[in-house]
Amino acid sequence: MDTVESTLPPPWPPAGGEPPAGDPRAGSADEPRPKWSPRRKWVVGSLAVAVVGLLSGAVFWRLPYYTLSPGAVRDTESFIAVEGTETFVDDAGTISYLTVSVKQATPLEVLAAWIDPAVEVVEAERILGDQTPQENRELNLQLMAGSKDSATYQALSRMGYDIPTDGTGAVVASVADDVPAAAVLTRGDTIVSVDGESVALSDELIDALSTRSPGDVVELGVQALDSDDTRVEAVELVGRPDDPSQPMLGITTFTRDLSFDFPVDVTIDSGRVGGPSAGLAFTLGILDALTPDSVTGGTKVATTGTMELDGQVGPVGGVHQKVVAARRAGVDLMMVPAAEIDEARRYADGLRVEPVEDLDDALAVLATVGGGDAVLPAEAVSTPS
The missing domain is CATH 3.30.230.10 (Ribosomal Protein S5; domain 2)
Known part of the structure; x- marks a missing residue:
């Protein structure tokens, strides 16, 4: 049988499990195994806990931010x-x-x-x-x-x-950041009147404001989300970005309790x-x-x-x-x-x-x-x- 020479070391330990007697890698049967000191155990354990904590925080800790995907x-x-x-x-x-x-x-x-x-x-x-x-x-x-x-x-x-069509007011769906209304209105508020005139539909709010001018101050009857109490807020109208001569509050709305008699x-x-x-x-x-x-x-x-x-x-x-x-x-x-x-x-x-x-x-x-x-x-x- 041909002899194959190799520079690779034999497997460790050998196939039999224990190294042969006299092998310098064998050591003494009576030689004690090295033990970890209490301090070393504490350090390693603390590091392990810290790593697990960081990984858990990265996966489960909720930040004051949202992702949109x-x-x-x-x-x-x-x-x-x-x-x-x-x-x-x-x-x-x-x-x-x-x-x-x-x-x-x-x-x-x-x-x-x-x-x-x-x-x-x-x-x-x-x-x-x-x-x-x-x-x-x-x-x-x-x-x-x-x-x-x-x-x-x-x-x-x-x-x-x-x-x-019928309804019970115009619910604020969004408010622009840079308009006076942002100081007194928030999402979920419902506008139920303009200068004392009742507003039942979102379109009625639009119609009521269309007769005003930018710079006018209107008094809005407003109800907070899930509340029947009405507060009055004085709000200055601004001009529309596409037509500064036309007034707006700078909000989007929909009709609360919107009801229709659909055929x-x-x-x-x-x-x-x-x-x-x-x-x-x-x-x-x-x-x-x-x-x-x-x-x-x-x-x-x-x-x-x-x-x-x-x-x-x-x-x-x-x-x-x-x-x-x-x-x-x-x-x-x-x-x-x-x-x-x-x-x-x-x-x-x-x-x-x-x-x-x-x-x-x-x-x-x-x-x-x-x-x-x-x-x-x-x-x-x-x-x-």
């Missing part, structure tokens, strides 16, 4: 049900709304956000304002309920239905998703259900934007993350509030993104892909008896 792209068709009139199932194209995953951050998640450009870290105050997490959750669910009602109202009105029954299952930004998507989804042809023109469409009772599309948060989510989902066309088009296109990376001011704009954009105004019935429908 791309959420889901949800097709409205599976969430909308209409009863009381003829509906149509359309397999061509989709109308989806977009969500943002909002989570209180740990140190590890802040580090991950620093690495991932699609994730943003914001202060807790920007998410919660003066509310507790539970109060913020309840408000967002109210906002979602309001957006569904507004979407149903707009879609059915577009189809020719007459819909009586048909529309149900939208939004699950645990909160917030008002699916309003435009729900409006288009309902129109698609009531129209024989595809409102999307057979394309994959995603939208974000609130839907107001007058048809205006309002701004939303998390546009950066929503564009990334739409892009990853392979959407063909995305529509966003006009005020946020620059931010949306910054992250589009080839995705077609279009600005819309109102429902008319959205339907005009969809007409460019063979849907929208091109497929909606021209004549108004009569209300079913």
Whole structure:
């Protein structure tokens, strides 16, 4: 048999387990094993506890910050049900709304956000304002309920239905940082009067302010969240950024206890998703259900934007993350509030993104892909008896 020479040492210990007698590596059978001193044990144990503590803190310690990351792209068709009139199932194209995953951050998640450009870290105050997490959750669910009602109202009105409307005040959904109203109003407050005149609907607040001028001071009757007590706040109006001659408070609102006498029954299952930004998507989804042809023109469409009772599309948060989510989902066309088009296109990376001011704009954009105004019935429908 050939002899193979090697410079590698034999295995230690040898295959038999113990080193052969006389091997200098063997040592004496009676030689005591080295023992750790109490101090050494304490030091090593303390270091181990510190390492475990740091790792646990990085994973479980909640910071006063939240992370915003791309959420889901949800097709409205599976969430909308209409009863009381003829509906149509359309397999061509989709109308989806977009969500943002909002989570209180740990140190590890802040580090991950620093690495991932699609994730943003914001202060807790920007998410919660003066509310507790539970109060913020309840408000967002109210906002979602309001957006569904507004979407149903707009879609059915577009189809020719007459819909009586009522409410109990204009709830503050957001307040700009740089307006006088920020000193006295917060998310969840409800405005119930302007200069002593009752306000039942969000639109009535807009109408009441439209007769004033920038610089005017108005007295608002305000009720805090979950309170029937009314306080009076004097607030100076400012000019709109796009038209300084037009007055505004610098807030967005929705109607509290908004109620409609709908001629048909529309149900939208939004699950645990909160917030008002699916309003435009729900409006288009309902129109698609009531129209024989595809409102999307057979394309994959995603939208974000609130839907107001007058048809205006309002701004939303998390546009950066929503564009990334739409892009990853392979959407063909995305529509966003006009005020946020620059931010949306910054992250589009080839995705077609279009600005819309109102429902008319959205339907005009969809007409460019063979849907929208091109497929909606021209004549108004009569209300079913």
